[in-house]
Amino acid sequence: MSMYYSTHNVPKHSFGGKADGLIFLSGNGFRVPPFYIIPNDILQQIISEEYTVASLCAKWINDVQPDKNSLWAVRSSADVEDGKNKSYAGLFSTEINCRPHELVDAFQKVIAGYKQVLKDIPEYHDANYFGFHIVLQQMISGEISGVGFSVNPLEQVSEHPIITIIPGLGIKLVSGEENAMMIDLSMPPKILSDEKEYCGELFDQANGYTKTVETQDTLFEKIRSHLKELRQSLQAIDQLKGHPVDTEFTIYNNKIYWLQVRPITTLIPRGDYNVLDNSNMDVNYPGIVMPLTISFVQHSYSNAYIHMCRFLGAGTSFIEKNHSLFKNTIRAVKGNMYYNVTSYQQLLYQMPFGNKTSRLFPKMLGAEEASFQKPSQSASFIAYIRLFLHLIRSIVFIGYYKRKYTEQYTRIQEQFDNTSLKGQSHTALIHYFKTLENELSTYWYVPILNSLFTMVIYNRLTKILSRSRLHEHYPNFLNDSLMGSGQVVSMEIVRTLQELTRSIHENSDVKKVILEKEDHQVLPYLKEHHKDFFDAIMSYIHTYGERSDEGELKIETVNYREDPTKFVAFLRSNVSVSQHHITAKNKFNYLTVLKEIYKTNTLKRFLFKTTIAFTIKRVRDRENFRFIRTKTFDMVRQIFREIDSALLKSGSIINEGDSLYLHFEELMNPASWSTQYKELIATRKVAYKGYQDVEHPIRYHEVHNELYPISEKPSMSKNGLDGVACSSGITQGEVLLVTAQNIHELEITGKILVAPFFEPGWVGLFSRAEGIISERGSLLSHTSILCREMGIPAIIGAKKCTKNLRNGDIIKMNGATGAIEKIQHS
Structure with a gap:
């Protein structure tokens, strides 16, 4: 057999991960530097001293006649490397920038590394035989080098490839020694990293390795013209391979050279998926949630969204086609509640302006972006026009609908307060609940529509303001305008x-x-x-x-x-x-500012004034509707308390509170389920006992009915503290970590409160706080609205702040920029 194979005469069988990747790239038309493969059979004969490395190199030099100053890499390519399920990158040896006369020594080092692996790692030493091959490849002294992923490895289902790049060679990037620029190859591309400078290394024969530094702007400008080709190539490689890929590339003389391809080692398979996220769920449903609560919330959310769609003119056909989406907006995972973000997005996508609002939805929850498959069904053209006209009508008359909703709620609350539930039977209580639900559902769509309008206009106005003259002097102008709006x-x-x-x-x-x-x-x-x-x-x-x-x-x-x-x-x-x-620690008059900035442009001043006033009303109503929801929910709680008493009295359950382990549908249909109550309760008690110590990630991806935890994206700030600007004001103070367990035990006054989230019931804390920092939340959350109303400096979305800050740390926070600076450690 041949002592080596060239790029063009490789036999059709496996030569290990690296070699197979190069063969694949070359065979499918991707530009690859010349490479040669020394197969396992030859290497085993060298190890047994039937051949020598010197004779191998001499033959290759004689056949190929490489330039004596050309540079080459000698890399392992083992069968156990770069597999679809596992990657052992870095386990074996690699030698780079070797001239032809240095190859004997380089080959010997790589072979010695292979022997060491067999010696030191028992699973290889004792395992069945695996092939070990070597790739000899010409070095390209790239001006930019990078790693490309066909999907975001943190999300797995991202629609857009991402790349990380540094100037010069890719050695420091792969080893992690230098920070790389990360770019989302969406349209338009987005820089995801915030370093201002990026370092790398160049190599030439005369000077060896020299350090190179590029600013963010300069490096992005150099790569800009190649982004489209990189995006298309990564998507093509992914499609040809049939799975997500991780690649290495370099750019030299304005051409992209592909150096390696391997699978992204992940257990998440391809297929239709759901994104489950609880970023904002803990605010109202923290920790373990009982089956009755979960199932009732699923029921009430489904009914509310169906009523909203009917109000907007969606016909029976639309409701039926989307039945499964309406029923799956809320999901339970081992006792924790999650939003099924995908269901919301697929429903919103079918509405007017759906392409944008569906992508905005995760942001409304205070969650990270989420990709989703476009729904197979869609509204007809006539139905779409009808939805659009009803939506416009709703925006115009939202004040009228709000009044009808609040008037009806007040009437229902008064009736409820004058109704005695004590001693009523299970059947009578079910009837009363259904009557109450039917009355409440008449205007359930109002708070949902208000939230939708708030989300859309808030985000749209934020973008417009970021490009206006206001932004330079008042970067947090919209949030500042919401300060002290009143009537909350x-x-x-x-x-x-x-x-x-x-x-x-x-x-x-x-x-x-x-x-x-x-x-x-x-x-x-x-x-x-x-x-x-x-x-x-x-x-x-x-x-x-x-x-x-x-x-x-x-x-x-x-x-x-x-x-x-x-x-x-x-x-x-x-x-x-x-x-x-x-x-209020801070006060802001947006009308005065508008007059100051737009002294002569009365039209723009009028448009901003009108739009901001509308936004203030929607945000204020959103918070007030939350309180009505809390009071409405308590009516339901009282009914379920009495149902529990009725079941205990009749002997259908054993202990007070057992009904919390039943599902809403089971309680509402005793004729079908009551004989099974005790068995269902016993089974779920055992399950819930096992849920107590389960740690839940913020996000899951569900594929083929299997759940896969998704790691939270790390903070992009250099100090790991900064978050999202929420309520303006600069303040300095002592950190106090707050939890549900210690809120009654703390001296809060004058301190900066830090927590994963702030529950609505913690409002008593805010008036005594110097500042508020939350790991989660959105700019339209309860915490954000209340902090702005009270003029308290606040930052949300400060990931890992509860881990990076300790009680007693002295920090400086800027609610207008989201910056957090640690002044003194505790």
């Missing part, structure tokens, strides 16, 4: 609470009772000895008692109205610290 119910809750705690603080006797007596003793004592304070506390609970310092939209949550002693504990945590009146 959450602010009324904070003010009422603050007034209550202030009055208690001023009465030493009442304060002593709250601080020193047991929770269950406080209210009875106040009722007898301080009736006015008792009445004030009970008035607060009556008005706002649906709130809680834990997931207030869980059916299993016991809120302040159900257990006033929980509010006593919360009140104690506020009374036990220093008091100060809530005042």
Whole structure:
């Protein structure tokens, strides 16, 4: 047999990962530097000393006649490298920039590396025989080198390839010694890394290795003209291979040379997929969520979106075709709740402006971007026009619909408050629930439409403002405009609470009772000895008692109205610290700014004024609708509490609260399910016991009914702290890490509060905080709206901040830019 094979005469069988990749690239027309393969059979004869490396190199030099100053790489190509399921890149040896007379030594080093692997790694030493080959390839002294992925390896289902590049050779990039520029090859391409300079190495015969540095702008300009070819080539390689690929390339004399291709080692198969994400779910449904809550939320979300689509003119055919999407907007994974982002996106895609709104949806949740397959079904042209006209009508008359919704809610709440549920049968309670649901559903579409309008106009206005003259002087102009908009119910809750705690603080006797007596003793004592304070506390609970310092939209949550002693504990945590009146730390008048910037352009000033005013109303209504949702949900909770009592009385369940382990449909259809209640509860109790210690990622990809956890993208900031600008203001202070377990035990006043997320029930914290930093959340979230309303500097989306900051650290934060600077370690 031949001692080596050239690029053009390689037999059709495997020569290991690297060699097979080069053969594939060359055979499919991709530009590859000349290469030669020394097969395993020859190498084994060299190892057994039947041949020598010197004789091999002498024959190759005699046949090929390479230039004596040409440069070559000697690389291993083992059968166990670069496989579809595993990659052992870097395990074997590689020698680069070798001139022909240096090849004997280079071959001997690579062969010695192979022997060492067999010696040191038992799974190879003891395993069946595997082939070991060597690739001899001409070196290209590239001006830019990079690694290209046909899909984003962090997402797996990204529509766009991505590349990472550095100036010069790719050695430092592959080894990870130098930071690389990451580019998303979308249209237009996006730079995903934020370094201002990128370092690499050049090599020439005279000077050897020399360092080279390029600015971000210069490096991107050099690669710009090649981006289209890189994108098309990566997609073509992916399609030819039939799986995601990881490639290496270099650019020399304005030409792209492909150096390597291997599979992206992933367990996620190709196929239709769903993206499940809980980035913003923990706000209302933190931690383990019971089956009854999950199934009820699935039911109510499905009904709400169907009602909205019907209001917008979508016919029965549209509803039926999208039945599975409506039913799967919420998913459960081992006791945790997730948004099925894909279902939302596929529904939105079929609506007017759907191409943009479907892609905006993850951002609305405060989640990372999510790709999705376009739905196979779509609205007809006539249906689309009908949807469009109804949508325009809704925007024009949203104020009218809001009034009808709130009037109906008020009427239903009054009726509910005057209805006694005690002692009613399971059947009677089901009937009452269905009647209540039918009445509520008449205008359910209003808060959903308001959220849709808010999302679209907020993001559109943000883009317009970023290109306007306002941006230079007021980079956070839209968020600043939302400061202190007024008439937000959450602010009324904070003010009422603050007034209550202030009055208690001023009465030493009442304060002593709250601080020193047991929770269950406080209210009875106040009722007898301080009736006015008792009445004030009970008035607060009556008005706002649906709130809680834990997931207030869980059916299993016991809120302040159900257990006033929980509010006593919360009140104690506020009374036990220093008091100060809530005042906005920052104030902003957007009308004054518009007059200042657009003194002569009255049309632009009018358009901005009108649009911002509309946005302020939508954001404010969004927050107020949340509170109505909380109160509406509590009506449902009370009904389910009574159903649980009825089931316990009839013997259908064994313990109080067992019904929480049942599904909504099972409770609503006792004729079909009641005989199975005890068995279902017992089975789910065992399952839920196993869920307690499960760590859930923020995102899963579901492919072929299998779930694959997706790692969260790392923070792109250099210090790993910076987040998204939310509420303007620069402040400096001490870090305090907040959790649901410690909120009653902390001295919060004047500190910068840091948490994965802030629950709605934590509003009492905000008035005492110097600043707020959250790992999650969106710019339209409860935390964002409340911080802007109170003028508190706030940053959201500061990934890993709870891991990178510690209690007692002194930091400086800028709510207008999202910058966080650590001043002093604790």
